[in-house]
Amino acid sequence: MRTRAPHLILTSAALAAGALLPSVAHAAGPATPAPSPPRPAAAAQGEDTRPLLTITPGDGSRNVPTTGTPGVTVNHGTLTAVTMTTVAGGRTAGGHTLRGTFSEDHTTWRPATTTLAAATVYRIDATGKAPDGRSLTQRTTFTTAGPAGVLTGYLVPGDRTTVGVGMPVSVTFDKPVTDRARVAAAIHVTSTSGQKAVGHWFGSQRLDFRPRDFWKADSDITVDMDLRGVTAGPGLRGDESRTSTFHVGRAQISTVDAAAKTMQVVRDDKPLRTLPISAGAPESPTYNGTMVISEKHHEMRMNGSSVGYLDEDGKPAYDIPDVPHAMRLSDSGTFVHGNYWAPTNVFGQKNTSHGCIGLADVKGGATETTPAAWLYANSLVGDVVVVKNSGDRTISPDNGLSDWNLPWSAWVRGAAS
The missing domain is CATH 2.60.40.3710 (Immunoglobulin-like)
Structure with missing residues (x-):
């Protein structure tokens, strides 16, 4: 099934680019979900107790009541740090930090104020520790409702x-x-x-x-x-x-050839590097067309339920808590990201994903030498990624920042005048 929820509920983990507000969501087309690794046995049985940070309201929420109280909760672990700040783009300037308090056991956090500013973009960054010592990270951005009229x-x-x-x-x-x-x-x-x-x-x-x-x-x-x-x-x-x-x-344009399973990165008309990739599998191909990086996340969670990929039992077909070096290309779920669960000989040889573009990486993204880490370090929000020779249609211009797929004649014909 290639449908999606009104907002893609992908729980992000740190380093979403400040240049773009994830909460300003655009109309989305059919879903192109993230690739999935083999599911843990516990998850397949519905018994997954993996530690998880939960931030309320959810990432990308809009028209949030100003009297609502945001918060952070950790299950099976402890919170170590939480920051809540305003982000530029709404009616309130960015950079203001709100004070808050932890519960005695450090499993919850709440801001000190019970009233938020209207028509304002807020971001909450939270980190924690799982019982086994693993780090937990999450970022959520939401927008409060504006005054009536x-x-x-x-x-x-x-x-x-x-x-x-x-x-x-x-x-x-x-x-x-x-x-x-x-x-x-x-x-x-x-x-x-x-x-x-x-x-x-x-x-x-x-x-x-x-x-x-x-x-x-x-x-x-x-x-x-x-x-x-x-x-x-x-x-x-x-x-x-x-x-x-x-x-x-600088002018950086990366061209993905889904048939050749390569990505050529060109900066200021000079080739930088050609990377082996794994694009969408034949049954879930990657969109063709010109896309633009709208967010960067050093690590983020991807869950099949948010884009309609479910098993026969109704559970998510995949739930990856730590996808490394993820860069969003569409509102409907297309990303360029690191992949640590596939054999390295997949890249450049076989298209295996649910529609994303995968590059070889390591768990945690704790290296600068993998193809995914290199691309992430050398990319800006606003960089262009062109996909060609895929089995899917061309992405809709309003899916993410894919404006360039609308011919100029049509763009001007429907101009804002």
Whole structure:
């Protein structure tokens, strides 16, 4: 089954890129889940007692009540550290840390405040220890609800970040916009390269801007969002004005040939390295098309239930708590990531995943020498990954930051005007 939940519930573990807000989720297409290692016997019997950190609300949650109390709980272990901070992109500036307290046994943590700021992006990072000494890590990002009758836009990428040449400007609104032309006219995107960015609506709550071709390397982009007093629909107005800038770094484009089972990494028109990969198996091929890295996680959990991959007994077909060097390519679950459970001779020889692009790695990602570690260290959010010669269709432009799959003529024809 290739369907997915409204939000992909992949429990992340540390180092999600600050340049992009995981909570600003885009409309997703059919799922392309993560690959699965052999399931532990206990898990197959429904008796998996693996230690697990749980953060409430879940990763990617939106319109969270401001009076709700977030929290962290650990089962079969202890919490060692928890930080809760605001993230740039919403109505509140990023970088503010909220104080909190642990329970006496260090199995729970709660913030000291019982009221959160409205229309604000929060991130919680938690670490713990399992009884056997293993480290537990998790990161969750969520967004609180905005005031009634007030339109709030969440901007990606973040202010003063450095991104790859494929990074579009993406604004996700907390409420449906009916007067799209008026709202779009209040947002201006300019570049030092002189490239003209044109806006395009994906539905009533997402507005993206991009130039005809990828951004020029080493350029600066400025986004002026002047929504104060702008009517967005009946009984709905904007009330904020802000300016954000980001820098476009070097031009890196990685091309995955699913048939040849290789990834060629090119930077500034010069080949850097060709890596052996394992893409989607024939029954679950990887999307074709141009994708953009939207998140980076040194380690994260991937669970088949979040993307509709279940066994006949209804349990997740896979549950991998520590997928290393994971970089998101789509909202529906496509990642480039390390794979420590497959034999090394699989890479470059056989496509075995549920749709992701796997590279050889080690458990825990505790090395800089594996192909997955090298790619992770040499990649930015906003870098381009092109997949060709796969058995699947081309990814939808609104699935993740895949804007470049919509031809320019169609992009302009549906421009935000």
